[in-house]
Amino acid sequence: MGRTAAAKSGQEGPPTVRPGKSEWPRRVTAPPGRRRARVLCNRAAGRYRLIEVDDDAGPRRPTPGQFYMLASAEGWLGDDGRPWLARPFSHVRSEPLAFLIDPVGPGSRRLAALQAGQGVHLVGPLGQGFRPPATGATALLVGGGIGIAPLGALAQRLGGACEALLGFKDALAAEAAALVAARRVALATDDGSLGHHGLVTDLLARRLEAGGAFELFACGPEPMLRAVAEAARAANVPAQLAFEAPMACGFGACFGCAFETQAGWMRLCLEGPVVDARDLP
Amino acid sequence: MGRTAAAKSGQEGPPTVRPGKSEWPRRVTAPPGRRRARVLCNRAAGRYRLIEVDDDAGPRRPTPGQFYMLASAEGWLGDDGRPWLARPFSHVRSEPLAFLIDPVGPGSRRLAALQAGQGVHLVGPLGQGFRPPATGATALLVGGGIGIAPLGALAQRLGGACEALLGFKDALAAEAAALVAARRVALATDDGSLGHHGLVTDLLARRLEAGGAFELFACGPEPMLRAVAEAARAANVPAQLAFEAPMACGFGACFGCAFETQAGWMRLCLEGPVVDARDLP
Amino acid sequence: MSQADAGGSSPDRAVRDPATTLRCEPPAIGGFRPPGRVFNGSGTFDALAALEVFGDALLASFPFDVYVSKTITLAPRPGNPPPRIAECAIGMLNSIGLPNKGVERFLREELPRLARLPVPLCVSVMGFSRQELAELVARVGERGEVAALELNVSCPNVETGLVVGQDPAETARAVERVRPLTEKPLIVKLTPTAADQAAVARAAQAAGADAVSLVNTFPGTAFDARGSALLGPGRGGLSGPAIKPIALAQVREVATAVSLPVIGMGGICETTDAREYLAAGASFVAVGTASFRDPLAGLAIRRALAAEGQESPAKRAIV
Amino acid sequence: MSQADAGGSSPDRAVRDPATTLRCEPPAIGGFRPPGRVFNGSGTFDALAALEVFGDALLASFPFDVYVSKTITLAPRPGNPPPRIAECAIGMLNSIGLPNKGVERFLREELPRLARLPVPLCVSVMGFSRQELAELVARVGERGEVAALELNVSCPNVETGLVVGQDPAETARAVERVRPLTEKPLIVKLTPTAADQAAVARAAQAAGADAVSLVNTFPGTAFDARGSALLGPGRGGLSGPAIKPIALAQVREVATAVSLPVIGMGGICETTDAREYLAAGASFVAVGTASFRDPLAGLAIRRALAAEGQESPAKRAIV
């Protein structure tokens, strides 16, 4: 799948020349099995928690956009019998490996409460990460809320050679923007408490109008990603989008993370979570 | 049931005169529902843990021998889905309410790990406690291992006016004997590291031989209790024995704690856990 | 089934918002209109024992809208040999074996005392033959204290050897036999192991049942490290949150198959669990094993559901 | 059932010590002698995907003694609409819907790559008619890479409308039809909703099956706060520790009813769980959902059971 499907459907290619072979592997192979890592620290990052872990047994350089299946090593099962399965989280940084966690439900809340010294089970890195931007194109990172997590890792890998447009609920949530170390960062908030009062896609539209050779890298709520894909199509720029789906395993075992592309259903954990905009149906 | 069954079966009465009405209620009524108490402290007592809780909402003077259903307020369910039900524990002291916990399985281990300030759910006091010794009789408390717990509460209620014979695995376990504040305490250990090298029932046999008007109060492993009952029968002294059975509810709802007496099966949580030796089949 | 779902009449995800259900008055069960939606599961709350333990304070905070007795049989039963209970992953196994004093002493000693409870009474009965069941229904049904009867059809019929509730025809014959013997509403408690739950429920409805309740416990077992079963009789019935997803699917199937009110149960601990049963099509819910962990588990659910009902324009008075 | 246990053939607590079972060599399944006791549950481990993700390191620490493919159908299937999974109390629901490329592409593209695995292969198949099943068995059975076939009989027969595995006669007809088509061992994977599991297992044995495996997932569902089902098709199959007590009881019943080797599964996470299945009478176990939480969950069990076997006087060589 991947580019094949899009190619078959006869869409336009990217405006800038792509390197024949990407500089980073889209996927870094994970050690088989679940390993235990130690939590190094847990601190606030806006409305989220930043958890650094000591993953000695894992590969040093996961590709930005790859994710890990996480579960606390103790006290994972809650009093109502959930969470039981591990939960997928993008790494926001490597060396040390770090995750940005939005406590929205039982699993993410438990992880967000991990203390330094406690253990966390992890499997990963998993999935296909971002491809590096083509030579000459400006990498434009578009993030919404907790969706900034994989963009943090991407900006780090690009050594800051990118621009970021980040949207948040409010100024407090926007404090997490500091994790995306881009050359230029523009912010939007839903309540106008910081930066543009409105959607991050407003910022994107303006930036694209201004012109230039761009390549988009986006992660955020599904409607945002669909809007980014639409904007990319209209402006004829390539876009790589990191999606979410419910995941039981993260390594292709359960077929639970069905995601629809032009080529039909695929497993988002294996062939994604980064999807080329042109492969969307 | 209780005395009726034994009376019907025509056994001998106790050698000393029983007060017409016991000075303590055998059962103190519990508030309906589960309440939350705060753990005041948790310290070692030999091989066990002593947990004091702040049970403001509960009755001040549970009867010695009564028990409580305990569950930690958070993190009760273990990673394998157990413990789920609460677990029964005798109080070893009232004011403040305290429990002596032997960490033998998932539930007791979780309780033994409670920290000061954490919450514990409790229902109780439950069951029928000890009756006070008849006037003139010497209360002889016979305990084995963790079975000393209800004897601690009994000695406290008797103001120390009792003797205790306590058996343990070894000297370390025997440190918990300090919780039984009896006028006279004799110890036995399985490995001979402290006191009599052998069974607590050896001590009992000697004490009974020495003669006097005794009344026995015993708690410990089932074989020990059966042996105490046998010794009491032979010496023609009354004995109250605190038994154990698996308990799901503790208040007569599940019929899980079936215990056989002369009158047939009874619910140990309702009609026990203290059983008159003469009611045993 | 779930893997294929081909050809089967796969239920859709259509929303039955519990809030909408709660805004309507609970339906009548025959001539009996329960004052609220929360029952207890038969055999999981001995109100007389609880009154002894908790005293009259229990009356002021009674956890159920309708009280269901444990299952009563014609002859007294001692129950099964211990161990009778074993905990398993977020649930428990029981092999209690229906200990009870028999209908004679139940009616004489227990029923008058149960009448002190502040809520209507439902009596659960089980007969090992249709004749036994008829005698039970006739005797219990004539008592004024009794608002409804629940027929526990999980027993094997001594004549046919079939477990009554597993077979639609057996169930129909049992209900037909007792229907003329009382005017009181009859609730049939379905067996979770029937191959075709919906068919059994339809048979019960056709034979004159006024409501169905489900689920009863699922046959299950557990072993210790040496390979010995943890329960006296070698196996027991599984209850608690572990069974909730299966029970919900059965309730949904049955609620679609019959027009009778459905009393749903299996693993209900919190109000959210109860709402799931309403979403599945139940009109009433029952709290079982959860009461063992907290004797007043039902009260929070009872209050929450009543409060939500009262927010409706047509406010109802629920205690 | 558990409540009454009157008249029924209640199994006793008699001890079948797992240690004793482990000291004997595992039995042969037809002409196939599995090199150890741990299988995977069909559809819960895509070894090809896992090899992509974990690389060749997986081959050195392969978690199972026998690898079972996901269920293959004659025609390709896209699977069910999402959401396909929902977590519930210590378990999960799935409505995956058997997505697969169809037997043609499976044999051409996947089977040769599966042959790289360091363990024997078992292929699971499901046909929506006996004709389909026959075609699948014939085609898969002739391939040298295949050590055994598993017949997933959880599908409705398109001719009779009955779910094959729920009915002893349907099951027998299906097995009889395919038995002459291959010399390879046939494992019948039983459906947990059969009214009489033992009868279905006996029918499978009489029709020529070489082993039975159970349990498959239990029909279940769950709803969100607004009353909408959490799964695309409205319901799914429950797996994980929640079902273990029920699965153990079914395995025990079946193991008593047939003389065939039994592959037991349902909620196995740890070696102690596997030992419970041996106590229930299984000769082999399968690890399913637990692999989702830890891809090597099976490895610890595989090693532990092999080590215990080797402590026997007649030491066997297990990798």
Ligand SMILES: Cc1cc2nc3c(=O)[nH]c(=O)nc-3n(C[C@H](O)[C@H](O)[C@H](O)COP(=O)(O)OP(=O)(O)OC[C@H]3O[C@@H](n4cnc5c(N)ncnc54)[C@H](O)[C@@H]3O)c2cc1C
């Ligand atoms: C590849 C990938 C990378 C992710 N990276 C991050 C990250 O870096 N930081 C972060 O905070 N979160 C991330 N998520 C989301 C995170 O996995 C979920 O928030 C988490 O699984 C929720 O689990 P829970 O037990 O807290 O809540 P649940 O009770 O499981 O869910 C709470 C709510 O979220 C919804 N939900 C749960 N899981 C998903 C999902 N996967 N997709 C869409 N909706 C869902 C549920 O329907 C429910 O409404 C990522 C998800 C994926 C698939």
Ligand SMILES: Cc1cc2nc3c(=O)[nH]c(=O)nc-3n(C[C@H](O)[C@H](O)[C@H](O)COP(=O)(O)OP(=O)(O)OC[C@H]3O[C@@H](n4cnc5c(N)ncnc54)[C@H](O)[C@@H]3O)c2cc1C
């Ligand atoms: C009325 C009563 C009062 C008690 N008082 C105390 C006390 O003061 N201090 C204390 O440490 N313990 C006491 N116990 C015992 C305590 O309840 C059990 O040790 C506890 O329930 C074990 O739970 P678990 O989850 O730790 O282990 P589990 O896994 O439940 O059990 C561990 C082992 O103990 C056995 N077991 C579990 N419960 C019982 C039981 N009730 N009777 C006999 N064997 C059992 C199991 O078969 C298993 O072998 C009392 C029990 C009763 C019935």
Ligand SMILES: Cc1cc2nc3c(=O)[nH]c(=O)nc-3n(C[C@H](O)[C@H](O)[C@H](O)COP(=O)(O)O)c2cc1C
């Ligand atoms: C200890 C125990 C005893 C039970 N006794 C009976 C009974 O006498 N009659 C009956 O119809 N159901 C009986 N049940 C089944 C419950 O009423 C209920 O159907 C089942 O437990 C499922 O609900 P739960 O998961 O909320 O417990 C019993 C269940 C338990 C756990």
Ligand SMILES: Cc1cc2nc3c(=O)[nH]c(=O)nc-3n(C[C@H](O)[C@H](O)[C@H](O)COP(=O)(O)O)c2cc1C
């Ligand atoms: C996601 C998922 C997919 C499954 N797919 C299949 C399948 O294709 N064929 C099959 O026979 N069983 C299938 N099963 C059932 C498992 O093989 C196994 O019987 C069941 O999950 C119980 O075991 P467990 O509790 O260890 O998971 C599937 C189970 C799950 C959870």
Ligand code: FES
């Ligand atoms: S999450 Fe299991 S296959 Fe993708």
Ligand code: FES
């Ligand atoms: S523990 Fe439930 S009745 Fe005694």
